[in-house]
Amino acid sequence: MAGEFINLKVKKVAIHKIFKREDKKILIPPEYNSQCSSLDNEARRALETRITRAFGNDSHSLKMKIEDTSEDSVYRNIVDFWGTDQSDAAFLEMSRQLTFLLAQAQNSRIYQDAIVVIVKGTTKAYNADFAAVIKAEIQDGFNIVESDGEQLLSYVNNLLLTRQQKLHKIGLFINNQVRGREIRQQDVDAFLFDSNTGESISDSKAEYFYKSFLGLDFREDADVITNNFYIATKKYINECVKESAERIRLQTALRNYLYINKDMYINSSQFAEGYMEGGEAKDVYLKAMEEAGIPSTDIRKDVSMIKRGKTRSLSFENSVKLTVPIEKFEEMVTVEEDGDGDTIIRIKGKYLDE
Amino acid sequence: MNNRDEVSRFIMEYEANKPQYYAWGKYVRNYITEGLHLSRQEYQQLVKIPVEPRVKDTDSIVEKAFYRQGKHYTDPLRQITDKVGIRFVVMVTDQIKIIEKVIRESPIWTYSKDQDYQEAIDKKPDVFAYQSVHYVVKNKEDIPVEGMTIEAGTACEIQIRTLEQHAYAELSHDYFYKNDGQILTGLRRYLARSMALNETTDELFSKVYDMMNEEKQEYTDLMSMLKEKYPFEDYSEKLNKSIYDNLLAMLKKYNVSSREIVDSIQDYMIENIAERQDLALFRQPVVLILYYLVKHHRRELPDIWEQPKGELELIYSDLGFSFAD
Numbered sequence: 001m002a003g004e005f006i007n008l009k010v011k012k013v014a015i016h017k018i019f020k021r022e023d024k025k026i027l028i029p030p031e032y033n034s035q036c037s038s039l040d041n042e043a044r045r046a047l048e049t050r051i052t053r054a055f056g057n058d059s060h061s062l063k064m065k066i067e068d069t070s071e072d073s074v075y076r077n078i079v080d081f082w083g084t085d086q087s088d089a090a091f092l093e094m095s096r097q098l099t100f101l102l103a104q105a106q107n108s109r110i111y112q113d114a115i116v117v118i119v120k121g122t123t124k125a126y127n128a129d130f131a132a133v134i135k136a137e138i139q140d141g142f143n144i145v146e147s148d149g150e151q152l153l154s155y156v157n158n159l160l161l162t163r164q165q166k167l168h169k170i171g172l173f174i175n176n177q178v179r180g181r182e183i184r185q186q187d188v189d190a191f192l193f194d195s196n197t198g199e200s201i202s203d204s205k206a207e208y209f210y211k212s213f214l215g216l217d218f219r220e221d222a223d224v225i226t227n228n229f230y231i232a233t234k235k236y237i238n239e240c241v242k243e244s245a246e247r248i249r250l251q252t253a254l255r256n257y258l259y260i261n262k263d264m265y266i267n268s269s270q271f272a273e274g275y276m277e278g279g280e281a282k283d284v285y286l287k288a289m290e291e292a293g294i295p296s297t298d299i300r301k302d303v304s305m306i307k308r309g310k311t312r313s314l315s316f317e318n319s320v321k322l323t324v325p326i327e328k329f330e331e332m333v334t335v336e337e338d339g340d341g342d343t344i345i346r347i348k349g350k351y352l353d354e
Numbered sequence: 355m356n357n358r359d360e361v362s363r364f365i366m367e368y369e370a371n372k373p374q375y376y377a378w379g380k381y382v383r384n385y386i387t388e389g390l391h392l393s394r395q396e397y398q399q400l401v402k403i404p405v406e407p408r409v410k411d412t413d414s415i416v417e418k419a420f421y422r423q424g425k426h427y428t429d430p431l432r433q434i435t436d437k438v439g440i441r442f443v444v445m446v447t448d449q450i451k452i453i454e455k456v457i458r459e460s461p462i463w464t465y466s467k468d469q470d471y472q473e474a475i476d477k478k479p480d481v482f483a484y485q486s487v488h489y490v491v492k493n494k495e496d497i498p499v500e501g502m503t504i505e506a507g508t509a510c511e512i513q514i515r516t517l518e519q520h521a522y523a524e525l526s527h528d529y530f531y532k533n534d535g536q537i538l539t540g541l542r543r544y545l546a547r548s549m550a551l552n553e554t555t556d557e558l559f560s561k562v563y564d565m566m567n568e569e570k571q572e573y574t575d576l577m578s579m580l581k582e583k584y585p586f587e588d589y590s591e592k593l594n595k596s597i598y599d600n601l602l603a604m605l606k607k608y609n610v611s612s613r614e615i616v617d618s619i620q621d622y623m624i625e626n627i628a629e630r631q632d633l634a635l636f637r638q639p640v641v642l643i644l645y646y647l648v649k650h651h652r653r654e655l656p657d658i659w660e661q662p663k664g665e666l667e668l669i670y671s672d673l674g675f676s677f678a679d
Binding site for chain 2: 003004005006007008041045048049052053054055056057058059060125127269272273278279280282283286
């Protein structure tokens with residue numbers, strides 16, 4: 001992916017609080033902070049690196065499609081804010097609006113008290129505007145009743161500086177249009193990070209955040225991108241991995257990663273970390289993927305376009321071919337090179353006929 | 355024939371002059387040391403043994419003035435040139451020239467080169483023997499030093515040699531004034547072989563120095579290119595160099611040129627560096643090399659990085675990469 005998160009800078013944050021509903025039909029009004037703040041250097045850098053960690057290349061963020069652009073949408077609130085002089089007052093007003101929208105979207109008693117941090121800043125080499133909404137659940141021991149603006153800020157500082165604390169859910173919008181010009185929908189990119197997404201969490205659990213609140217949806221080209229991922233990785237393995245045993249191992253790993261692994265998302269960097277040895281090989285792979293135009297963040301897994309035969313066909317240089325059923329490949333066949341240019345194949349099973 | 359009176363007069367006068375000779379030796383040493391214009395560290399890299407003036411023992415000067423075969427002095431006190439001597443011991447033969455230059459360019463004395471082993475080698479290329487460069491300097495005018503006066507024309511011998519040559523000289527010292535016939539053949543052979551080996555070692559040492567200088571030059575050139583992008587006024591040479599040394603193997607592996615590094619620098623990196631002068635890593639010019647390496651080898655870099663990993667995170671972040679611990 002291009003450098004959406006190069007040179008990311010946090011300019012201001014506004015911190016508000018939303019509450020768990022007692023009755024699922026009754027929204028408890030958020031507690032709004034009356035001012036926004038610039039963080040001190042340490043906390044600001046921490047927040048910047050936390051956001052890049054969440055969204056940058058190699059991260060588990062998702063590029064999303066903007067669905068809801070209505071008057072009350074998060075998108076509209078942010079774009080309208082970008083069109084103002086971006087004063088503290090305008091920022092504070094926008095941040096309150098977004099906080100209210102989130103409180104509204106949390107229409108069930110399962111959602112705990114949470115801190116909402118609205119961030120404005122710039123990113124990319126040319127300082128494009130971005131805005132982000134971070135929702136972090138409140139940890140035990142934080143006294144909600146007595147908290148005021150300053151306490152909230154110091155709480156957020158602590159939250160940022162404690163690496164173990166995950167930023168739970170973040171929505172982030174970037175304006176690619178030149179400042180001052182009218183912003184069209186295609187000028188805005190939207191991204192989602194959710195520390196809870198993974199194999200065990202179903203989409204519906206996160207839907208209130210990305211869909212009801214942020215007005216985003218998954219892009220429709222997941223099948224194409226997954227297929228591209230498959231083709232590019234296969235090509236890398238065949239062309240860049242020298243040892244044949246390693247090539248076969250990685251081809252198996254690729255199939256497992258796509259078909260057996262239960263994660264809903266695939267990710268080049270995750271594949272590299274999971275199956276490759278040494279930074280050098282990983283760098284070569286990731287570069288090959290970038291060159292093939294594969295996003296370097298999460299891709300929603302959709303294997304429907306991948307042509308998947310029932311067998312794997314291994315070719316050898318003297319026209320010998322070996323066909324093996326895909327299922328349980330590793331249990332049926334082992335392939336090794338003896339170092340003198342010969343390949344030793346062990347087949348678990350008796351020869352039948354030809 | 356010398357009579358006893360002549361010898362005792364000589365001894366009295368020599369003993370009386372000893373403090374001046376010593377002071378002259380010290381003066382010559384300090385003069386040359388300052389004339390090298392080196393930092394303390396550079397001087398220590400060049401001169402390997404502290405330079406101490408040595409005034410010749412009365413016994414040995416008497417032996418030389420009156421009893422040594424083949425010598426005849428009409429005015430030994432003035433004619434003998436090694437009454438006081440200093441010795442510069444360096445690492446390799448090329449460095450001898452650095453000291454020679456200061457001696458030759460001084461306006462305050464006249465000099466003569468009394469021993470030049472290169473000449474001896476040119477004459478007898480198949481002989482391996484004592485090697486050392488000897489100069490004798492004589493002050494042109496009286497010089498007042500420490501309440502004394504160094505009379506014009508006072509000689510001081512300056513020896514310049516390498517550590518290896520010095521080791522040979524120390525080893526062979528006892529045999530130096532003996533005729534060849536007085537030394538055992540086997541011993542002579544071993545001494546010659548030692549010197550032959552010294553010459554070879556010197557050549558190898560010189561190659562090592564050349565390579566080190568080349569690398570040092572590359573480092574210095576690259577750093578001055580980087581400092582043109584941002585001044586890095588508070589950088590620590592020690593930290594900067596140790597990080598550079600840490601990265602060197604990777605730069606060589608991928609044949610990264612200084613030009614590529616400099617060309618990859620973008621304005622926002624400089625702005626971020628300027629804003630982070632409270633962090634040690636960002637005060638070092640080498641941080642710009644890290645931007646290049648993170649950009650192109652983000653997974654391999656942490657494998658070889660010897661500093662705390664967390665320090666890299668801001669660079670990953672600037673470049674839009676998710677940093678994995």
